[in-house]
Amino acid sequence: MTLPAAPVALAAGDEMPTEVVGPLTRTDFVRYAGAGGDFNPLHHDDELARAAGRPSVFGMGMLHAGMLGTRLARWVGPDNVRSYTVRFTGQVWPGDVLSLDGRVDAVEPGEGLPVARLSLTVTRQTGEVVLRATASAVVAAT
Amino acid sequence: MIDPAIEGMELSTIRFPVERGKLAELARALHEEDPAWHDRGAATAAGLAQLPVPPTVTALVDHWRAGGPLADVTAIGIDARRLLHGEVAWEYLAPVRVGDELTAVARVAGVSRREGRRGGTMTFVAIETEFTNQHAEPVVRRRDTLIETGAA
Numbered sequence: 001m002t003l004p005a006a007p008v009a010l011a012a013g014d015e016m017p018t019e020v021v022g023p024l025t026r027t028d029f030v031r032y033a034g035a036g037g038d039f040n041p042l043h044h045d046d047e048l049a050r051a052a053g054r055p056s057v058f059g060m061g062m063l064h065a066g067m068l069g070t071r072l073a074r075w076v077g078p079d080n081v082r083s084y085t086v087r088f089t090g091q092v093w094p095g096d097v098l099s100l101d102g103r104v105d106a107v108e109p110g111e112g113l114p115v116a117r118l119s120l121t122v123t124r125q126t127g128e129v130v131l132r133a134t135a136s137a138v139v140a141a142t
Numbered sequence: 143m144i145d146p147a148i149e150g151m152e153l154s155t156i157r158f159p160v161e162r163g164k165l166a167e168l169a170r171a172l173h174e175e176d177p178a179w180h181d182r183g184a185a186t187a188a189g190l191a192q193l194p195v196p197p198t199v200t201a202l203v204d205h206w207r208a209g210g211p212l213a214d215v216t217a218i219g220i221d222a223r224r225l226l227h228g229e230v231a232w233e234y235l236a237p238v239r240v241g242d243e244l245t246a247v248a249r250v251a252g253v254s255r256r257e258g259r260r261g262g263t264m265t266f267v268a269i270e271t272e273f274t275n276q277h278a279e280p281v282v283r284r285r286d287t288l289i290e291t292g293a294a
Contacts, residue, residue, distance in 0.1 A: 003178045005189040021173050028171070035164070035171035037204030037211050040222065052223050061227045062201055066172045069197035074176070078194035085231035 004077035009140040010116045016075045016102030021067055022125075023095050024059060032063040059092035064122045064131055071100050072120060076137035082115065083136045090130035097125040102135075113138045144219045144265045144290060146253045153214045153248040153269065158206040160195065160242045168196060193240045197232060200273055200284050203246045218250060218267060220290045228266065228287040236281045243276040251285065262292015 029043050038060045041048045049057045065086040073081060092098065102120035109115075116139045122131035166180035177184035178194065185193050204211035212222050238244070252268040266289055273282040 003176060003185070003188045003190060003194055005191070028173075031167075032171040035167040036198075036201040037207075038201075039211060040225075042223075062198060062230075063171070065230065066168070066196060066198040066201065070169070070172050070174050070179070073194065073197055078190075078196075079237055081197055081234055083231070083233050084197045085229065087229045088227055 003074055005079070006077065007080050007113055007138050007140040008076060009142050010076070010104050010107060010137075011142065012104050012106050014104040016071065016100075016118075016120070019071055019100045020097060021100065022097035024092065024098070026057060026094050029057060029059050029063065029094075032060060032066070036060070036062055036066065038062060056094060058094075059096075061086070061088040061131070064092055064098060065133070067098070068100050068102075068120055068122050068131065068133060072102060072118070072133075072135055072137075075102065076116070076118075076139065080138045081135060082138060084133065085135070086131055086133045088131055090124070090128050092122075092124065092130055098130075099123045099125075102133075107139060110138060114141055115139070144253060144267065148218045148250050148267075149253045151218065151250045153217065153250065154207060154246075155248075156203050156206050156208075156246045158203055158244055158246070160199065160202065160238060160240055160244060162193065162240050164202055164205075165193070165195060165199070165240060168199070168202070172196065192237075195238045195240070197234070199238055200232065200244075200246070200271070200282055203244070203271075203273075214248065214269070215288065220265075220267065220288060224291045226289040226291060228289045229285075230287075231285045233283040234281070235283065236275070236279055238273075238275070238281050242281075244273045244281065245275075246271050246273050258292045260292075264292055265290045 169179035
């Protein structure tokens with residue numbers, strides 16, 4: 001999948017190509033900390049995470065929100081995303097394999113080009129949904 | 143306990159650059175293999191006039207916050223050990239480009255409380271940040287909902 005420049009044609013019911021990422025490691029969390037700037041020790045210091053009552057370190061929400069965001073951008077084109085809202089519903093742990101999915105709920109008339117309403121999820125290998133998102137994107141007229 | 147009087151409080155104003163090297167790191171951290179995220183030639187070949195930025199590019203502001211990424215959270219009295227990130231909403235008003243200098247102005251937009259299912263009071267703090275570019279053009283509006291879970 002390449003990055004589309006122009007708005008793409010989408011219709012209600014269309015699905016984003018599913019992507020599977022993982023198994024995630026502590027290194028993935030540390031790499032995101034370096035890239036994104038989140039150095040909350042709960043995400044890289046196992047000893048501290050256990051002392052805080054967690055089984056281990058866990059991924060920062062912005063890691064999987066970011067992963068889903070770039071897949072959204074590759075699907076609809078980075079300049080065509082108008083809004084992206086993520087709700088964190090669970091945590092991501094070392095060893096997790098994440099499935100990134102999305103679909104078109106509706107396509108509505110916009111100012112000029114139509115706007116697609118999208119819903120997206122990040123799901124762990126256990127079936128637990130750890131992130132639910134909605135987004136809107138400008139799409140091509142059909 | 144978070145003081146409800148923080149509602150409306152102005153937080154830090156941060157000016158920061160959108161750099162290609164940092165975007166390459168971000169793309170790699172997000173398990174993106176496509177070189178078009180950081181290589182101008184690859185982006186041009188994909189038909190993009192400029193290098194794209196990921197929808198969560200505003201995360202880069204955290205590198206430039208005086209006192210570290212959690213400085214604002216600490217300033218409003220949230221206990222970082224009980225902090226959960228509930229929700230983030232981005233609204234994209236104009237494209238962000240590599241080479242831009244963005245200014246982020248943040249304020250506390252709302253504070254509310256709710257009884258947690260497992261006891262203890264959960265406090266919800268909404269933080270709104272407006273990002274403008276070097277031409278004073280608003281480019282992204284972001285709203286974060288932070289949750290401080292009840293004391294154990």
